[in-house]
Protein backbone atom coordinates (compact mmCIF):
# COMPACT_ATOMS: atom_id res chain seq x y z
CA UNK A 1 0.00 0.00 0.00
CA UNK A 2 1.49 3.32 -1.08
CA UNK A 3 0.52 6.72 0.23
CA UNK A 4 -2.19 8.26 -1.93
CA UNK A 5 -1.49 11.65 -3.44
CA UNK A 6 -3.98 14.33 -2.47
CA UNK A 7 -5.32 15.01 -5.96
CA UNK A 8 -5.83 18.69 -5.14
CA UNK A 9 -2.10 18.97 -5.87
CA UNK A 10 -2.92 18.01 -9.44
CA UNK A 11 -6.12 19.99 -9.71
CA UNK A 12 -4.62 23.16 -8.19
CA UNK A 13 -1.47 23.23 -10.32
CA UNK A 14 -1.37 26.70 -11.87
CA UNK A 15 1.44 26.22 -14.35
CA UNK A 16 2.90 23.53 -16.56
CA UNK A 17 5.88 23.37 -14.21
CA UNK A 18 3.68 22.82 -11.16
CA UNK A 19 1.73 20.09 -12.96
CA UNK A 20 4.92 18.37 -14.08
CA UNK A 21 6.28 18.48 -10.53
CA UNK A 22 3.01 17.05 -9.20
CA UNK A 23 3.15 14.11 -11.62
CA UNK A 24 6.84 13.56 -10.87
CA UNK A 25 5.87 13.34 -7.19
CA UNK A 26 2.95 11.00 -7.96
CA UNK A 27 4.81 8.58 -10.21
CA UNK A 28 5.54 5.87 -7.63
CA UNK A 29 1.96 5.75 -6.36
CA UNK A 30 0.02 6.47 -9.56
CA UNK A 31 -0.82 2.96 -10.74
CA UNK A 32 -1.87 1.65 -7.36
CA UNK A 33 -3.95 4.71 -6.54
CA UNK A 34 -5.65 5.28 -9.88
CA UNK A 35 -5.93 1.85 -11.42
CA UNK A 36 -6.10 -0.50 -8.45
CA UNK A 37 -7.87 1.67 -5.87
CA UNK A 38 -9.94 4.08 -7.97
CA UNK A 39 -10.89 1.59 -10.70
CA UNK A 40 -9.62 3.80 -13.54
CA UNK A 41 -10.31 2.35 -16.98
CA UNK A 42 -9.78 5.10 -19.55
CA UNK A 43 -6.58 3.41 -20.73
CA UNK A 44 -8.42 0.21 -21.66
CA UNK A 45 -11.28 2.04 -23.35
CA UNK A 46 -9.15 4.21 -25.68
CA UNK A 47 -7.44 1.03 -26.85
CA UNK A 48 -10.73 -0.84 -27.27
CA UNK A 49 -12.07 1.98 -29.47
CA UNK A 50 -9.13 2.03 -31.88
CA UNK A 51 -8.39 -1.72 -31.93
CA UNK A 52 -10.90 -2.79 -34.63
CA UNK A 53 -9.60 -0.16 -37.07
CA UNK A 54 -5.84 -0.83 -37.11
CA UNK A 55 -3.56 -3.76 -37.86
CA UNK A 56 -1.37 -5.33 -35.18
CA UNK A 57 1.75 -3.66 -36.61
CA UNK A 58 0.23 -0.16 -36.74
CA UNK A 59 2.61 2.50 -35.45
CA UNK A 60 1.07 4.10 -32.36
CA UNK A 61 1.90 7.04 -30.10
CA UNK A 62 0.71 7.21 -26.50
CA UNK A 63 0.31 10.97 -25.91
CA UNK A 64 0.58 11.82 -22.21
CA UNK A 65 1.68 8.25 -21.60
CA UNK A 66 2.41 8.74 -17.92
CA UNK A 67 3.36 5.44 -16.29
CA UNK A 68 2.37 3.43 -19.36
CA UNK A 69 -1.10 2.09 -18.61
CA UNK A 70 -2.27 2.73 -22.19
CA UNK A 71 0.78 0.98 -23.59
CA UNK A 72 0.12 -2.07 -21.45
CA UNK A 73 -3.48 -2.18 -22.66
CA UNK A 74 -2.34 -1.76 -26.28
CA UNK A 75 0.20 -4.58 -26.08
CA UNK A 76 -2.37 -6.71 -24.29
CA UNK A 77 -4.77 -6.10 -27.19
CA UNK A 78 -2.22 -7.34 -29.72
CA UNK A 79 -0.56 -4.12 -30.93
CA UNK A 80 3.18 -4.43 -31.46
CA UNK A 81 4.54 -0.89 -31.87
CA UNK A 82 3.90 1.95 -29.46
CA UNK A 83 5.91 5.06 -28.58
CA UNK A 84 5.44 7.38 -25.62
CA UNK A 85 5.55 11.11 -24.98
CA UNK A 86 4.87 12.92 -21.71
CA UNK A 87 6.16 16.00 -19.91
CA UNK A 88 6.89 14.17 -16.64
CA UNK A 89 10.26 12.42 -16.65
CA UNK A 90 9.42 10.43 -13.51
CA UNK A 91 6.20 9.12 -15.05
CA UNK A 92 8.13 8.22 -18.20
CA UNK A 93 10.67 6.30 -16.13
CA UNK A 94 7.76 4.13 -14.96
CA UNK A 95 6.64 3.69 -18.55
CA UNK A 96 10.16 2.78 -19.66
CA UNK A 97 10.48 0.18 -16.90
CA UNK A 98 7.60 -1.74 -18.43
CA UNK A 99 9.80 -2.54 -21.42
CA UNK A 100 6.99 -2.22 -23.95
CA UNK A 101 7.55 1.19 -25.55
CA UNK A 102 9.84 1.90 -28.49
CA UNK A 103 10.72 5.58 -28.66
CA UNK A 104 10.13 7.45 -25.38
CA UNK A 105 10.34 11.24 -25.39
CA UNK A 106 9.81 14.11 -23.02
CA UNK A 107 7.47 16.53 -24.77
CA UNK A 108 4.73 19.00 -24.02
CA UNK A 109 1.34 18.64 -25.67
CA UNK A 110 0.30 22.13 -26.71
CA UNK A 111 3.79 22.93 -27.95
CA UNK A 112 5.38 21.81 -31.25
CA UNK A 113 6.09 18.07 -31.10
CA UNK A 114 9.39 16.64 -32.29
CA UNK A 115 7.86 14.15 -34.73
CA UNK A 116 7.70 14.22 -38.50
CA UNK A 117 4.40 14.91 -40.21
CA UNK A 118 2.43 11.70 -40.96
CA UNK A 119 4.54 9.59 -38.56
CA UNK A 120 1.82 7.51 -36.91
CA UNK A 121 -1.11 5.29 -37.80
CA UNK A 122 -2.76 6.10 -34.51
CA UNK A 123 -2.54 8.25 -31.40
CA UNK A 124 -3.96 7.20 -28.06
CA UNK A 125 -4.44 9.57 -25.14
CA UNK A 126 -6.11 8.84 -21.84
CA UNK A 127 -6.53 11.15 -18.86
CA UNK A 128 -4.76 14.07 -20.53
CA UNK A 129 -7.57 16.15 -22.06
CA UNK A 130 -8.88 17.34 -18.74
CA UNK A 131 -8.84 20.73 -16.99
CA UNK A 132 -5.37 22.05 -16.21
CA UNK A 133 -3.62 19.48 -18.40
CA UNK A 134 -2.96 19.58 -22.17
CA UNK A 135 -4.56 22.59 -23.88
CA UNK A 136 -6.96 22.11 -26.80
CA UNK A 137 -4.36 23.58 -29.14
CA UNK A 138 -2.46 20.28 -28.87
CA UNK A 139 -4.98 18.63 -31.21
CA UNK A 140 -3.51 20.36 -34.29
CA UNK A 141 -0.11 18.78 -33.64
CA UNK A 142 -1.61 15.35 -33.07
CA UNK A 143 -3.49 15.59 -36.37
CA UNK A 144 -0.26 16.68 -38.08
CA UNK A 145 1.73 13.65 -36.95
CA UNK A 146 -0.97 11.10 -37.85
CA UNK A 147 -1.10 9.83 -41.44
CA UNK A 148 -4.24 10.56 -43.47
CA UNK A 149 -6.58 7.67 -42.72
CA UNK A 150 -5.03 7.17 -39.28
CA UNK A 151 -6.93 7.48 -36.02
CA UNK A 152 -6.88 9.44 -32.77
CA UNK A 153 -8.60 7.88 -29.75
CA UNK A 154 -8.85 9.88 -26.55
CA UNK A 155 -10.69 10.44 -23.32
CA UNK A 156 -12.23 13.87 -22.82
CA UNK A 157 -13.49 15.00 -19.45
CA UNK A 158 -17.28 15.26 -19.69
CA UNK A 159 -18.59 16.54 -16.33
CA UNK A 160 -16.12 19.43 -16.35
CA UNK A 161 -15.11 19.96 -19.99
CA UNK A 162 -11.64 21.46 -20.40
CA UNK A 163 -11.72 24.88 -22.07
CA UNK A 164 -11.50 25.11 -25.84
CA UNK A 165 -11.86 21.44 -26.75
CA UNK A 166 -15.40 21.56 -28.16
CA UNK A 167 -14.49 24.48 -30.43
CA UNK A 168 -11.15 22.96 -31.46
CA UNK A 169 -12.75 19.61 -32.29
CA UNK A 170 -15.49 21.30 -34.31
CA UNK A 171 -12.97 23.44 -36.17
CA UNK A 172 -10.93 20.40 -37.19
CA UNK A 173 -14.12 18.79 -38.52
CA UNK A 174 -15.22 21.94 -40.37
CA UNK A 175 -11.75 22.31 -41.87
CA UNK A 176 -11.82 18.73 -43.14
CA UNK A 177 -8.80 17.77 -41.03
CA UNK A 178 -10.60 14.87 -39.34
CA UNK A 179 -13.97 13.16 -39.13
CA UNK A 180 -15.71 11.65 -36.13
CA UNK A 181 -15.84 7.85 -36.19
CA UNK A 182 -17.60 7.33 -32.86
CA UNK A 183 -18.08 8.79 -29.42
CA UNK A 184 -19.03 6.83 -26.32
CA UNK A 185 -21.63 7.64 -23.74
CA UNK A 186 -20.27 9.35 -20.63
CA UNK A 187 -18.85 6.89 -18.12
CA UNK A 188 -17.47 7.10 -14.61
CA UNK A 189 -13.76 6.91 -15.24
CA UNK A 190 -12.67 6.50 -11.61
CA UNK A 191 -15.79 4.92 -10.08
CA UNK A 192 -14.22 3.92 -6.77
CA UNK A 193 -12.16 7.06 -6.15
CA UNK A 194 -13.86 10.08 -7.68
CA UNK A 195 -17.33 8.90 -8.72
CA UNK A 196 -18.38 12.37 -9.87
CA UNK A 197 -15.77 12.41 -12.66
CA UNK A 198 -17.06 11.43 -16.09
CA UNK A 199 -15.26 11.02 -19.40
CA UNK A 200 -16.22 10.06 -22.93
CA UNK A 201 -14.09 8.24 -25.48
CA UNK A 202 -13.78 10.07 -28.81
CA UNK A 203 -12.44 8.38 -31.94
CA UNK A 204 -11.53 10.50 -34.99
CA UNK A 205 -10.12 9.59 -38.39
CA UNK A 206 -7.52 12.02 -39.73
CA UNK A 207 -8.22 13.23 -43.25
CA UNK A 208 -5.48 15.76 -43.87
CA UNK A 209 -3.00 17.97 -42.07
CA UNK A 210 -4.67 20.59 -39.84
Ligand SMILES: C[S@@+](CC[C@H](N)C(=O)[O-])C[C@H]1O[C@@H](n2cnc3c(N)ncnc32)[C@H](O)[C@@H]1O
Nearest residue numbers: 023064065066069087088108109126127133134
Ligand atom coordinates in the same frame (compact mmCIF):
# COMPACT_ATOMS: atom_id res chain seq x y z
C1 LIG B 1 -3.85 11.32 -15.49
S1 LIG B 1 -2.26 11.00 -16.15
C2 LIG B 1 -2.65 9.83 -17.43
C3 LIG B 1 -1.50 8.93 -17.74
C4 LIG B 1 -1.84 7.78 -18.69
N1 LIG B 1 -2.21 8.27 -20.00
C5 LIG B 1 -2.94 6.93 -18.14
O1 LIG B 1 -4.02 6.87 -18.76
O2 LIG B 1 -2.74 6.30 -17.09
C6 LIG B 1 -1.93 12.47 -17.09
C7 LIG B 1 -0.55 12.49 -17.75
O3 LIG B 1 -0.53 13.55 -18.68
C8 LIG B 1 0.71 14.22 -18.58
N2 LIG B 1 0.48 15.57 -19.07
C9 LIG B 1 -0.37 16.50 -18.60
N3 LIG B 1 -0.33 17.61 -19.34
C10 LIG B 1 0.58 17.36 -20.33
C11 LIG B 1 1.07 18.13 -21.41
N4 LIG B 1 0.62 19.36 -21.68
N5 LIG B 1 2.01 17.56 -22.20
C12 LIG B 1 2.49 16.32 -21.97
N6 LIG B 1 2.06 15.55 -20.94
C13 LIG B 1 1.11 16.07 -20.14
C14 LIG B 1 1.10 14.12 -17.13
O4 LIG B 1 2.49 14.29 -16.94
C15 LIG B 1 0.60 12.72 -16.79
O5 LIG B 1 1.60 11.75 -16.98
